[in-house]
Amino acid sequence: MTPKKKLIEVALPLEAINKAAAREKSIRHGHPSTLHLWWARRPLAAARAVIFAQMVDDPSAHPDLFQTEREQKKERGRLFKIIEDLVQWENTTNEEVLQKARDAIWESWRRACAENADHPRARELFNREVLPAFHDPFAGGGALPLEAQRLGLESYASDLNPVAVLINKAMIEIPPRFAGKPPVNPDVKKKADLAGRVWQGAQGLAEDVRFYGQWMRDEAEKRIGHLYPKVEVTAEMVKERPDLKPYLGQRLTVIAWLWARTVKSPNPAFANVDVPLASTFMLSTKAGKEAYVEPVIEAGSYRFTVRVGKPKDAEGAKNGTKLARGANFKCLMSDAPMAGDYIKAEGRAGRMGARLMAIVAEGTRGRVYLAPTKEHEAAALNAQPSWKPDTSLPADMRSHWTPPYGLATYGDLFTDRQLVALTTFSDLVGEAIARIKRDAIAAGLPDDGQPLAKVGAGGTAYAEAVGVYLGMCVSRQTNRSATLNFWDMKGENVQQVFGRGRQVFCVRGAERLVHGGGRRLRRTAAAVGKSV
Numbered sequence: 001m002t003p004k005k006k007l008i009e010v011a012l013p014l015e016a017i018n019k020a021a022a023r024e025k026s027i028r029h030g031h032p033s034t035l036h037l038w039w040a041r042r043p044l045a046a047a048r049a050v051i052f053a054q055m056v057d058d059p060s061a062h063p064d065l066f067q068t069e070r071e072q073k074k075e076r077g078r079l080f081k082i083i084e085d086l087v088q089w090e091n092t093t094n095e096e097v098l099q100k101a102r103d104a105i106w107e108s109w110r111r112a113c114a115e116n117a118d119h120p121r122a123r124e125l126f127n128r129e130v131l132p133a134f135h136d137p138f139a140g141g142g143a144l145p146l147e148a149q150r151l152g153l154e155s156y157a158s159d160l161n162p163v164a165v166l167i168n169k170a171m172i173e174i175p176p177r178f179a180g181k182p183p184v185n186p187d188v189k190k191k192a193d194l195a196g197r198v199w200q201g202a203q204g205l206a207e208d209v210r211f212y213g214q215w216m217r218d219e220a221e222k223r224i225g226h227l228y229p230k231v232e233v234t235a236e237m238v239k240e241r242p243d244l245k246p247y248l249g250q251r252l253t254v255i256a257w258l259w260a261r262t263v264k265s266p267n268p269a270f271a272n273v274d275v276p277l278a279s280t281f282m283l284s285t286k287a288g289k290e291a292y293v294e295p296v297i298e299a300g301s302y303r304f305t306v307r308v309g310k311p312k313d314a315e316g317a318k319n320g321t322k323l324a325r326g327a328n329f330k331c332l333m334s335d336a337p338m339a340g341d342y343i344k345a346e347g348r349a350g351r352m353g354a355r356l357m358a359i360v361a362e363g364t365r366g367r368v369y370l371a372p373t374k375e376h377e378a379a380a381l382n383a384q385p386s387w388k389p390d391t392s393l394p395a396d397m398r399s400h401w402t403p404p405y406g407l408a409t410y411g412d413l414f415t416d417r418q419l420v421a422l423t424t425f426s427d428l429v430g431e432a433i434a435r436i437k438r439d440a441i442a443a444g445l446p447d448d449g450q451p452l453a454k455v456g457a458g459g460t461a462y463a464e465a466v467g468v469y470l471g472m473c474v475s476r477q478t479n480r481s482a483t484l485n486f487w488d489m490k491g492e493n494v495q496q497v498f499g500r501g502r503q504v505f506c507v508r509g510a511e512r513l514v515h516g517g518g519r520r521l522r523r524t525a526a527a528v529g530k531s532v
């Protein structure tokens with residue numbers, strides 16, 4: 001066998017690939033990366049281009065067909081044009097563009113088969129009717145197996161990490177199994193626009209992810225909505241904050257509750273006071289929308305108020321109770337310094353608590369920052385989870401910074417209210433699967449009891465397939481519903497746990513409204529459905 005030079009060994013239209021890959025980074029809508037978080041994702045454009053360029057011969061490998069350099073250049077130009085079209089995000093599902101690429105791959109493959117017809121294992125290795133299969137043994141986010149499948153290759157993926165395996169299953173294994181099937185949810189019969197539709201590819205599956213995601217969100221609101229009260233703007237609040245006057249009497253939806261972790265004061269005079277570890281008192285640094293927390297010390301303790309506008313003591317508001325780099329703080333009551341070792345020891349002794357610093361609500365013209373209320377602190381503190389994960393966190397300071405502070409298990413990374421919410425959502429995935437199975441059988445899928453793992457294709461497997469994506473929605477919620485989330489003062493949003501690629505011990509946690517008046521899970525299900 002004489003290996004033929006592949007296009008990738010000679011030349012690539014790099015500028016077009018780079019441009020498309022850079023552009024893809026800003027595309028969220030419908031991008032497979034929105035299925036689930038994964039690190040170091042490769043752009044699909046680059047993956048598509050390199051697989052294509054590895055599968056097609058460079059024209060110089062066939063001097064019989066392309067005799068002069070000019071002819072070779074011309075043919076290379078044709079292959080480049082295919083790549084330039086192929087890498088465009090808009091062409092991701094353009095069958096005409098994809099078919100041109102597949103045809104070029106088959107052309108090279110058939111030439112290889114003809115040239116190796118006398119190979120002793122030609123029937124097995126050089127079958128002109130079967131393209132070689134593709135396997136990425138370190139598949140990660142799955143860009144390569146997905147694109148190999150798109151280009152017509154039988155695609156396999158494996159990885160050491162079970163999350164990566166699930167992502168790959170969700171991208172390349174499950175959708176083709178239910179391709180062309182209509183959704184099974186009861187809305188399909190009721191809504192005229194859905195009833196008459198032709199369902200191509202994974203569109204039916206995606207529609208069911210959206211439908212049952214919405215069902216989960218509605219159920220969650222019924223079950224745990226009371227833990228997330230709205231905040232009423234009272235006359236008393238307006239008296240202290242005239243800027244709130246337009247909202248007097250209104251009940252605003254809370255977007256986030258901002259908490260400060262606390263430890264006991266090291267000063268014996270305040271030994272019973274839980275003092276805040278606040279890395280800043282600023283809530284919003286957006287120009288013209290500045291807001292900050294102002295602690296008021298009274299009666300041997302303290303309370304938090306919220307002010308709008310630029311703080312008079314800008315430095316004090318910026319620094320909160322933080323003293324220097326690292327975990328060095330001062331006692332709010334006495335200014336006594338609290339070094340990292342003291343804070344860690346307090347955490348390990350179980351004396352680390354949390355105190356509500358501010359409430360962020362949704363106003364008619366942006367965020368409204370409010371002082372904590374007793375009702376809101378109680379709503380969070382009264383939540384009682386029926387279960388808490390007790391698996392230890394890895395003792396690896398490169399990725400997990402919390403164990404030295406006494407937050408040593410996965411359960412320690414969530415407030416009780418977050419645990420109630422996340423367990424509710426997890427339970428709802430199981431309930432949704434049972435519901436989907438019933439609906440699927442009613443819609444005509446076989447009641448064969450064969451699970452997804454056994455390559456079933458009936459009601460059971462279908463319900464589990466939709467359940468995989470619903471489970472991913474809950475997993476995505478977890479990244480936004482932990483005590484390691486923090487408030488982004490510029491973007492005025494809750495930042496995800498893995499926003500910085502690893503878990504960082506957060507002294508100023510932001511707890512987001514999870515059922516989101518429902519929006520977050522609904523949006524997540526819509527995004528996951530779209531990427532399916």
Ligand SMILES: C[S@@+](CC[C@H](N)C(=O)[O-])C[C@H]1O[C@@H](n2cnc3c(N)ncnc32)[C@H](O)[C@@H]1O
Binds near residue numbers: 144
């Ligand atoms: C750089 S990422 C893969 C990138 C991926 N091929 C892509 O193009 O996006 C490396 C992957 O290898 C996986 N991995 C590391 N050691 C492994 C092993 N011994 N066996 C299987 N997978 C492994 C990791 O979990 C990670 O997902």
